[in-house]
Amino acid sequence: MVKIxxxxxxxxxxxxxxxxxxxxxxxxxxxxxxxxxxxxxxxxMQRMSDYNxxxxxxxxxxxxxxxxxxxxASIPIYFxxxxxxxxxxxxxxxxxxxxxxxxxxxTKTNPVHFPGEENTMTIPRFISYRNYNKLKQNSL
Numbered sequence: 001m002v003k004i005x006x007x008x009x010x011x012x013x014x015x016x017x018x019x020x021x022x023x024x025x026x027x028x029x030x031x032x033x034x035x036x037x038x039x040x041x042x043x044x045m046q047r048m049s050d051y052n053x054x055x056x057x058x059x060x061x062x063x064x065x066x067x068x069x070x071x072x073a074s075i076p077i078y079f080x081x082x083x084x085x086x087x088x089x090x091x092x093x094x095x096x097x098x099x100x101x102x103x104x105x106x107t108k109t110n111p112v113h114f115p116g117e118e119n120t121m122t123i124p125r126f127i128s129y130r131n132y133n134k135l136k137q138n139s140l
Contacts, residue, residue, distance in 0.1 A: 002034050002035075002052045002053065002097060003050065003052045003053075004035065004037070004053055004097065005036075005038075005039065005047070005050075005055070007038070007056050008040065009040065009059060010040050015038055017057070017085065017088060018037070021090050024089065025090055030090075033094075041060060045071070048072055048075060049073035051073075054077045055078050056077065056079045057085060058080055058081065058085050060079065068111060074108070076103070077110040078112050081120055082121065084125070084127075092127045095130050096114075096128045096130075100112045
């Protein structure tokens with residue numbers, strides 16, 4: 001089971017996102033594969049060792065260095081692209097989570113990002129990196 005920790009500044013906007021993700025987990029019958037909890041970043045930093053991945057809302061980018069430097073566990077930290085934050089589809093997010101876990105396993109570097117997506121705020125996709133690249137390949 002992949003335990004996801006979703007963090008935002010105060011926990012308000014991420015609670016809506018976490019509920020949408022929980023619904024996606026249930027709708028796709030993935031309760032045995034994924035669980036999610038949302039917490040404000042300060043609490044999340046204290047409890048991150050209870051999770052496999054920390055997903056941060058995009059507005060936390062302003063605090064990325066502090067988050068990375070104060071991490072209390074060796075888990076991947078990923079800043080969600082703004083367009084995925086607004087219109088999350090859990091099946092797409094699940095693909096990103098699988099890939100993020102693999103990238104982190106190889107690099108042990110935070111924050112985790114996909115090739116060419118070093119600047120989270122400029123990422124145009126609202127689907128998984130994997131599917132976005134397939135679409136780009138097919139359109140060439």
